[in-house]
Amino acid sequence: MICEEINGGKFCLLVDEARDQSNKEQMSIVLRFFNKDGFIMERFFGLVHVPDTTSKTLKNAIYSVLSRNNLNLKSIRGQGYDGTSNMRGNFKGLQALISNDCPYAYYVHCFAHRLQLALAAASQGVVALQKFFTRLSFVINVVGASSKRTDQLRDAQAEEIAYKISIDELDIGRVLNQIGTLQRAGYTRWSSHLKSVSSLIKMFSPTCEVLLKIIKDGTGSIKGDADLAYEAITTFEFVFVLHLEKEIMEITDLLCQSLQRQYQDICNALRLVASTKLLLQKMKDERWDGLLSLVMSFYQEHNIDIPDMSSPYFSRGARSRNEGSDHTLEHHYRVDIFYEAINCQLMEINHRFSDRSTELLRLSTTLDPKSVNEPFRSGDVIKLVEKFYPEDFNEQEKVVLKIQLQHYEIDVVQHADYKLLTFVSELFSTTTTERSFSAMNLIKTKLRNKMEDEFLNDSLVLHFERELAEKISLKTVVQDFKNAKDRRVPL
Template sequence: MNQDQSIQVALDRQTDFTKKQNRIRLNTSIDSVRYLLRQGLAFRGHDESKESKNKGNFRELVSTLADQNEAVHNSIRNAPENCQWICGDIQKEITSYFAKITLKSIIEEIGGDVFSLLIDEASDASDKEQMAVVLRYLSKRGFIIERLVGVVHVKETSAICLKESLQKLFTDIGLSIQQVRGQCYDGASNMRGEFNGLKSKILQENRSAYYVHCFAHQLQLVIVAVAKKNEDISDFFYMISVLFSVVGGSCKRKDMIKEKHRDDIRKAIGSGRISTGTGLNQDQTLQRAGDTCWGSHYRTLSSIVKLFPAIVSVLKYVQKEGKSDKKSQARGLVAYFETFEFVFYLHMMLHILGSANTLSQSLQKKGSGYPECHFMCAINKN
């Protein structure tokens, strides 16, 4: 320390240096958070101790930035243990600021104008019920925009609880129920109930908040319900589910189907029965269907048609080499696949579901007039 220098000046210089070093470390953490948020990557690692070889995305990214910049490296190396700006609480705080800034820009873009409300609920990995809230509005440039504005934890999925949680979210971000001009939910009774559904409770406050049940969703539910009314079709889809239990439940059998399909493609190309070109003759896999995953039944049946010889070959292998329970199931599937009924139902449902899939895709297009479908499509596919 310079003896001719006053203590105040020395303290000021030390304070300025400390501020500069803190700012370097904080900016490094902010840049790391921004990158991980933009890419949708996880922050934390399983082991973030000093001895760990992989401390998680955030800490590893900070370390990489330090290796590329000498100033950052020196600042982090000489940082005290309680001022490194990398702990979990700091990560959450920086993330929350980014969320507030993003949400603020969305609210400013709405600018007190009206919007449509899209809501769905689902449980997360920790089995907590979460309500996703999306707003659909017209931007100042005349484009239709959909923005996620909140994922709210709800104690239960009753209409009252959902309404209270939605009201609290609107109060926090500066919106009002009176701005709502459309509601789009699924067909669950707690959402679309005529007297006690969320739709009705919002309509009690705002008569202009018209409810629209996603048309693509309605189409899929109708097809599934009608199909299950027919016993033969119901048995057909049951046998398809058994097929996935026998073949789709084993990685080895999936690989066998792929390899057999590749061999068939090579032989067909060699004999000139099929042509080659960009995008043709791609690897095929069996795709499991879901009642609310639109178009999944069509994709399932399409994959069965394309992979049918390979599927039968693998089933015959399981019939000989598999376990006792799988042997009997494989034997029953092979016998069923050789019947006229199976072939007829397969091609009939493929034709029906193909037409329905075309209509469903049209309903989900931006210019279809039914834009509410897009959000519900994303929620149900996930």
């Protein structure tokens, strides 16, 4: 049925791999194409067991599936994978191997995953930031290690809120002054780091109070852990980076959240990348004095001694007190941490969003109806054809295209009905492969794996593949997740 929908046309290939309950590597294949009515379709095509995840093995498995279904490999016009080396490698990665056979199968790395890698790399690229996130995780683990400490943290928050209300420092109202817990950051969702940092700033005093109680009443190693945690979070560097990272992540969080949306269009994504870089540069140029003042006020509010920023800074690697004495503490925090953190973030974003596929997407935005208020860029359409898809058009068609674009710019773009269009369907998404793995875990249970190992035969495999294809149908998968708790998969 899917092959009939494609009807010999061009299609994009979306691939990802994951391990199932029996620890077998499974590769999900999704095809993306225009149907005969001109709508973009995204179809789950198959789940294939592969012995390993080397690029050559994945390529052979993909080619086998496509050839069995009489799909022309030369019709591949796009590849969407994650950013691991076996997928995106320029020489031996899966995208490179397929591009050698299909030169117009351009690889587009998921924007959300690119940003995740850029933010994670920036957090590890500056020593002060790397130390900060290690200490932040340690503090959260110490305070949240037991329900008793969680209760102590809640009690300390309640006392602080009551005190601030009594001296008119807090407003009273619905949903205000909520009591919570310190948020743990997840590696795969960078936006969770903003919640983690923000929760510690909000609960800084209660956290310190809990740590002091553990130091006073605790025994053994936990007492030492609490002492180390308290010493870490009350240093000026930790508090400075805490506020610095909060402001940086507030700028990047909108881009993080937007790129996770299923219906995010590529035009808006590209604009958000550009505006994020501009805001980071603006923060670097204008925000130093305001950030330093904010950290100073925070220190005063929590009765912590403020260091003399004009005093000399001595690095840990200095061999004598005279080395590096030309640098003050202010210079260290401004240049070595503040500027370096923002520069590293900008460098990573520029690096992750500067490849050839970004130019392809930028040129494609010319066709988006949301650009009705901008001049139609017919030159970009011509460049798209001549640079990226030259073999899809013969010389006569290229000449005709230029004339057609002139008529299009006058006749279609200026038409009242054209201005009523909303958007070109979402482009270059790789989320369906992730949803196929979620459905796989619902169906391929431990009991089924045991049956598969002991009684595996061709009919069972065919039955499983048919059922999986039905479950991952885009029309039913959402409802399946909603009913997952009440549903049992028939054996």
